Amino acid sequence: MQDKLNTIPLENPDDSRCRGCTALCCHNLTLPAPPPATPEALQDLLWRLHFDTVRLCIIDGNWFMIVSGRCTFLGDDNMCTIYETRPEQCRKYNPPFCERYMNPYEVVFHSPQELKDYLSAQGALPA
Ligand code: SF4
Numbered sequence: 312m313q314d315k316l317n318t319i320p321l322e323n324p325d326d327s328r329c330r331g332c333t334a335l336c337c338h339n340l341t342l343p344a345p346p347p348a349t350p351e352a353l354q355d356l357l358w359r360l361h362f363d364t365v366r367l368c369i370i371d372g373n374w375f376m377i378v379s380g381r382c383t384f385l386g387d388d389n390m391c392t393i394y395e396t397r398p399e400q401c402r403k404y405n406p407p408f409c410e411r412y413m414n415p416y417e418v419v420f421h422s423p424q425e426l427k428d429y430l431s432a433q434g435a436l437p438a
């Protein structure tokens with residue numbers, strides 16, 4: 312099947328770099344989350360990090376919020392069930408430029424304390 316996410320056809324069909332992947336790219340909702348410039352913005356980001364499904368990260372100097380979950384269109388076989396009509400955002404994920412083959416994260420914050428410690432060390436705690 313050449314129209315499924317985990318069997319993206321490459322020059323050599325046996326070299327499909329998605330094959331065997333658990334579809335990591337379909338388990339993270341990544342949204343822009345600007346770095347906190349005010350105490351209120353900091354409180355907002357700290358609040359988000361109270362949830363165990365939320366992380367913040369920095370990629371190429373840009374801040375994002377990652378919400379862990381599973382796309383409802385991901386099949387039990389870890390293949391996209393709407394591959395032909397998948398959203399544009401999904402089309403940006405192609406191996407090897409994806410979580411399976413590279414670590415794009417400069418920093419990942421898992422907790423409010425990690426974020427506070429980072430900003431404090433950077434001298435970037437908003438006042
Ligand atoms: S694009 Fe990357 S993360 Fe997504 S299914 Fe393929 S190998 Fe896995």
Ligand code: SF4
Nearest residue numbers: 337382384385391401
């Ligand atoms: S629509 Fe398909 S490719 Fe996009 S996240 Fe869902 S399962 Fe993955």
